Amino acid sequence: MAFFRSHILVSVDPECLKRGAHDIVDHLHDELVAQGLIDEVQVLETSRIGDPYAYGPDIMVYPEGVHYVNLTTNDIPYLVHEHFLKGRIVQKFVEQKPVVVDEELGPPKPKEVRVVLRNCGKIDPNNIEDYISEDGYLALAKVLTEMSPEDVIEHIKRSGLRGRGGAGFPVGHKWQLARASQETPKYLTCNADEGDPGAFMNRRVLEGDPHSVLEGMIIAAYAIGASRGYIYCRAEYPIAVKTLNIAIQQAREFGFLGENILNSGFSFDLEVRMGAGAFVCGEETALIASIEGKRGEPRPRPPFPTVKGLWNKPTNNNNVESYANVPQIILRGADWFASMGTEKSKGTKTFALAGDLNNTGLIEVPLGITLREIIYDIGGGIKDNKGFKAVQIGGPMGACLPEKYLDVPIDYESLLSVGGLMGSGGLIVLDDETCMVDIARYFMEFTQDESCGKCVPCRVGTRRLLETLERICKGQGRHGDIELLEELCENIRSASLCGLGQGAPNPVVSILKHFRHEYEAHIYEKRCPAKVCRDLISYEISKDACTGCTVCARNCPVNAISGERRQTHYIDPDICIRCGICAQVCNFNAVMIK
Amino acid sequence: MAIKSETLEKNNPLLVPETKKMIDQILEENKDLPGATMVILNELQSKIGYVSEPMQAYVAKKLRVPQSLVHGVVSFYSFFTTYPRGRHTIKFCMGTACYVGGAPQLIEKAKQILGVDPGQTTPDGSITLEVCRCVGACSQAPVVVVDEESHGRVRPNKFPQIIRAIQEADQAR
Numbered sequence A: 001m002a003f004f005r006s007h008i009l010v011s012v013d014p015e016c017l018k019r020g021a022h023d024i025v026d027h028l029h030d031e032l033v034a035q036g037l038i039d040e041v042q043v044l045e046t047s048r049i050g051d052p053y054a055y056g057p058d059i060m061v062y063p064e065g066v067h068y069v070n071l072t073t074n075d076i077p078y079l080v081h082e083h084f085l086k087g088r089i090v091q092k093f094v095e096q097k098p099v100v101v102d103e104e105l106g107p108p109k110p111k112e113v114r115v116v117l118r119n120c121g122k123i124d125p126n127n128i129e130d131y132i133s134e135d136g137y138l139a140l141a142k143v144l145t146e147m148s149p150e151d152v153i154e155h156i157k158r159s160g161l162r163g164r165g166g167a168g169f170p171v172g173h174k175w176q177l178a179r180a181s182q183e184t185p186k187y188l189t190c191n192a193d194e195g196d197p198g199a200f201m202n203r204r205v206l207e208g209d210p211h212s213v214l215e216g217m218i219i220a221a222y223a224i225g226a227s228r229g230y231i232y233c234r235a236e237y238p239i240a241v242k243t244l245n246i247a248i249q250q251a252r253e254f255g256f257l258g259e260n261i262l263n264s265g266f267s268f269d270l271e272v273r274m275g276a277g278a279f280v281c282g283e284e285t286a287l288i289a290s291i292e293g294k295r296g297e298p299r300p301r302p303p304f305p306t307v308k309g310l311w312n313k314p315t316n317n318n319n320v321e322s323y324a325n326v327p328q329i330i331l332r333g334a335d336w337f338a339s340m341g342t343e344k345s346k347g348t349k350t351f352a353l354a355g356d357l358n359n360t361g362l363i364e365v366p367l368g369i370t371l372r373e374i375i376y377d378i379g380g381g382i383k384d385n386k387g388f389k390a391v392q393i394g395g396p397m398g399a400c401l402p403e404k405y406l407d408v409p410i411d412y413e414s415l416l417s418v419g420g421l422m423g424s425g426g427l428i429v430l431d432d433e434t435c436m437v438d439i440a441r442y443f444m445e446f447t448q449d450e451s452c453g454k455c456v457p458c459r460v461g462t463r464r465l466l467e468t469l470e471r472i473c474k475g476q477g478r479h480g481d482i483e484l485l486e487e488l489c490e491n492i493r494s495a496s497l498c499g500l501g502q503g504a505p506n507p508v509v510s511i512l513k514h515f516r517h518e519y520e521a522h523i524y525e526k527r528c529p530a531k532v533c534r535d536l537i538s539y540e541i542s543k544d545a546c547t548g549c550t551v552c553a554r555n556c557p558v559n560a561i562s563g564e565r566r567q568t569h570y571i572d573p574d575i576c577i578r579c580g581i582c583a584q585v586c587n588f589n590a591v592m593i594k
Numbered sequence B: 001m002a003i004k005s006e007t008l009e010k011n012n013p014l015l016v017p018e019t020k021k022m023i024d025q026i027l028e029e030n031k032d033l034p035g036a037t038m039v040i041l042n043e044l045q046s047k048i049g050y051v052s053e054p055m056q057a058y059v060a061k062k063l064r065v066p067q068s069l070v071h072g073v074v075s076f077y078s079f080f081t082t083y084p085r086g087r088h089t090i091k092f093c094m095g096t097a098c099y100v101g102g103a104p105q106l107i108e109k110a111k112q113i114l115g116v117d118p119g120q121t122t123p124d125g126s127i128t129l130e131v132c133r134c135v136g137a138c139s140q141a142p143v144v145v146v147d148e149e150s151h152g153r154v155r156p157n158k159f160p161q162i163i164r165a166i167q168e169a170d171q172a173r
Ligand SMILES: Cc1cc2nc3c(=O)[nH]c(=O)nc-3n(C[C@H](O)[C@H](O)[C@H](O)COP(=O)(O)O)c2cc1C
Pocket: A162, A163, A164, A165, A166, A167, A168, A169, A191, A192, A193, A194, A195, A196, A279, A280, A281, A282, A283, A284, A285, A317, A318, A319, A320, A322, A424, A498, A499, A500
């Protein structure tokens, strides 16, 4: 009997057959013969391997267990030569795994300190015993048996923990205000709305370590005397909602929630409420209105929620990450927490790295670290050897900071002093092929769309800002536009009711300040220096580089590209919508932007 | 669940006994909760697929609130739709990371293949295109969410496969 060192399983599922699986089998066979490998490698037909609609025709190679997908007969000679003769896995044919959550959060990188994220990815979030074995609910037990509510508040105040939802209000101080309010019942809310695009820290904690948030909330409820809590989670996070509901159920079964928690006489219960896709509901008074079942419109403060919140009763609202820090501060001590960070910004903060970076994903670092350390030491620098242009921090109410601010320490005050904002922790890094005017326009489109419309400066002002920016991007900018932008920004900032309107001009202002020349190039020279704005560029195919492979013509969404196979292709500028797909798919860099 | 076409025209699942039963059950389970309106609307949206005018009127009646109030809530939140979506939904994330990561190109591609704009459904009722804000998978940008499943790092030339897979699954239905 022949001894085969390798086996190739070819999927002959009906869909793969339709896509030519039998041809693949024949070609594999012929090629193995041709390369003298037919006695060493066996080809077998099998039923479906991967999803045939996504991957067919596909094959599985043992003993390596490599899944090669979307093969054509043309790929076979190379594949056989590389894999079976040279023993090298051909990465370009290997199945690209769809979104795997753990790409987000690998093992801690140098300079990281994990407090809030310590359990994420390590414990089973759907099993409360996993959490308990990591000292879970020990802090709650300590609080209920050894500490008075005042002790708890004092302890949190001493740790220096500040709100992680953006504004950085001291958590202990807020609890004290809520405790001091006389009316009952009191409520507790957890802001899990995480609306900033580019931010996904809260989601990961909710999905990976939900009990840390619950425990923090129960401790807070004890401290302020609340009897009922709500976690307001955005509808875009269905898995988080599911995980939380399981966690709440288990916490009830273990006696951490409900009547007479751990026989202390203290009772508290909570539930999850879902948002429905409105960014402004992250603002705390809007969040409260939404939980009450109303339109999520903000209202003026004062009165603050600690005095009049849910159903007009005193309500303490904190962010997911704020609560998740609490059990650790109780267990490891206020001094331990205060030993990390800067003088006024203590502890660690999670950040979501996204954009043009080599290592995107979640990190947790001590406050006071610089943007440069995050981007280069942890983020691995800019992707594809391009240059750094800006980092967007603080979400749609935040700022775009240029290179010269990369050494500013990240803490609440330092960021404010350079016109930035801590925000919730989204960091989007932009490379030098990004058009900053387009980014300003993008953010204005966002805020304009998300403005609840309750007050005029925000509703009308953001629309006018957007119109002006759109005009500039189209090459229809006029003298005086920059001054118009500045004036609009100032009016919106000073006259809007809530943080959305007040913060909406920030991206535009920061870009005006640091990238003014880009606005000027658009307005005065009708030129987009980064070659992004569609009305100011054109696409052409280079005679020298084009091989006539037809891939661009096949991918153009409007059929603007013509040309015979192996002939230089041509883009009809009148049809072209300048989407840039051709440049993305060309393997020879033959598409040039003019 | 397959909804008969005459109900779609009238936009009123209350006329169908089985969907009416579901709606009644949702109302019964939640109507006494504080802040019930949002909870009920979210449930209706996820289980029935939309919250049309007749449904809003019904909810208002059961909760003993003016219909204008329910309508005000429905129109405020972008997740609530007043018409049925297609059998499948393709959502394009247009959050910051996905925007700079190439989401606009994917939308062009989808428009070309399906002949409808975001916010619209293909004439055969199979696929609805939607644009949404950050879905929280930014490190995988650009992200496309098909029904409940998210696909990361989608390139324009791989994207037609995703659409084809939906169409074929739909035809096999
Ligand atoms: C437009 C707008 C959106 C907001 N979005 C969020 C959010 O998604 N998550 C959050 O925790 N805080 C958000 N905030 C801040 C909240 O209003 C509030 O300050 C915060 O939840 C308080 O919690 P903390 O003190 O623990 O940070 C937002 C504020 C504004 C003005």
